[in-house]
Amino acid sequence: MHPAKYWEALAGNKVRCLLCPQNCVIKEGGSGFCRARSNHGGKLYSENYGWATSVALDPIEKKPLYHFKPGKPILSLGSFGCNLRCLYCQNHSISQQKTAGRYFDPETILALIAQFEDNVGVAFTYNEPLIWFEFIFDAAKLIKEKKPEASVVLVTNGFINQAPLAELLPYIDALNIDLKSFNDDTYRSLCKGRLNPVLETIQTASKKCHVEVTTLVLTDTNDSPEEIGRIAEFLASVDKRIPLHLSRYYPNYLLKKPATSGDVLFKAHAAARKHLDYVYIGNHPEADTNTYCPNCGNLLIERKFYFTKNHLQEPACPRCGEKVPVIL
Numbered sequence: 001m002h003p004a005k006y007w008e009a010l011a012g013n014k015v016r017c018l019l020c021p022q023n024c025v026i027k028e029g030g031s032g033f034c035r036a037r038s039n040h041g042g043k044l045y046s047e048n049y050g051w052a053t054s055v056a057l058d059p060i061e062k063k064p065l066y067h068f069k070p071g072k073p074i075l076s077l078g079s080f081g082c083n084l085r086c087l088y089c090q091n092h093s094i095s096q097q098k099t100a101g102r103y104f105d106p107e108t109i110l111a112l113i114a115q116f117e118d119n120v121g122v123a124f125t126y127n128e129p130l131i132w133f134e135f136i137f138d139a140a141k142l143i144k145e146k147k148p149e150a151s152v153v154l155v156t157n158g159f160i161n162q163a164p165l166a167e168l169l170p171y172i173d174a175l176n177i178d179l180k181s182f183n184d185d186t187y188r189s190l191c192k193g194r195l196n197p198v199l200e201t202i203q204t205a206s207k208k209c210h211v212e213v214t215t216l217v218l219t220d221t222n223d224s225p226e227e228i229g230r231i232a233e234f235l236a237s238v239d240k241r242i243p244l245h246l247s248r249y250y251p252n253y254l255l256k257k258p259a260t261s262g263d264v265l266f267k268a269h270a271a272a273r274k275h276l277d278y279v280y281i282g283n284h285p286e287a288d289t290n291t292y293c294p295n296c297g298n299l300l301i302e303r304k305f306y307f308t309k310n311h312l313q314e315p316a317c318p319r320c321g322e323k324v325p326v327i328l
Helices: 106-113 129-146 162-171 184-191 198-207 225-239 262-273
Strands: 008-009 016-018 037-040 042-048 056-059 075-076 122-124 151-157 175-180 210-217 243-250 278-284 299-304 307-310
Touching: 016 042, 037 129, 042 129, 042 151, 056 106, 075 106, 106 122, 106 129, 122 129, 129 151, 175 198, 175 243, 198 210, 210 225, 210 262, 225 262, 243 262, 262 278
Parallel strands: 075 122, 122 151, 151 175, 175 210, 210 243, 243 278
Antiparallel strands: 008 016, 037 042, 056 075, 299 307
């Protein structure tokens, strides 16, 4: 166990965790909603500090990040626990229970980054990385001090309070934030969370880092062109160049709705493109996942599954000179 940050002591040896909007009140010997933070002796500890359950070298497009270091691999690590309870979680085996793994200290992560050829850095992903806060903060800070050219990436649900987010962001290069719905009732019923904190995270992070957003399009839930349009309209109010990934849902974990149809996905794509320059469909073999210049339509980055061919030498269209939000 490792001493946690962002908590306050309460009467009766209880503590209140202030890391995320769940704001759990935890009794002596108990754990928070995320299963990764616990009260021992009236103090809050991180139970997953340095504890990795999943380690892989992934294409960065798998995060998915399409406009950040295209075509490059990235070391990817996950732990256990999550501060949401999504009924359709594809990683429920590690997000919804404590899981076996191995311990890494921040120095080990720094060394691992250099062991893989062409690796651009490290992505904290698979389960919810923000409840791994203390470890990610220490590792990211060390990486930026010792190897500043290495990228630190978060693949996150964005459900975090603003104070810890502000402390962490100076050490983060890119985030993919999962915006599950634009309906607070859906967040509460399917994920046991709330919408507004995630919107605040997108607004805050986009001022400091590269941000892309993913929405899993759920059958008969958040799949109407109207709701997808509201998601895109919100993102456009932040920056119309934020890439939006509309990912196809398949039945998983506790949710058994039918898989999202291709027709629904393509209608959702059309609704989002009315507001945003870059919208991608994920998990569908017929979808065009290439990146085109929004000004002249020139092909900039080709993608087929996880094979990527980048035609950019700089973040601008070679045909018309339009600036494009791609970090090379």
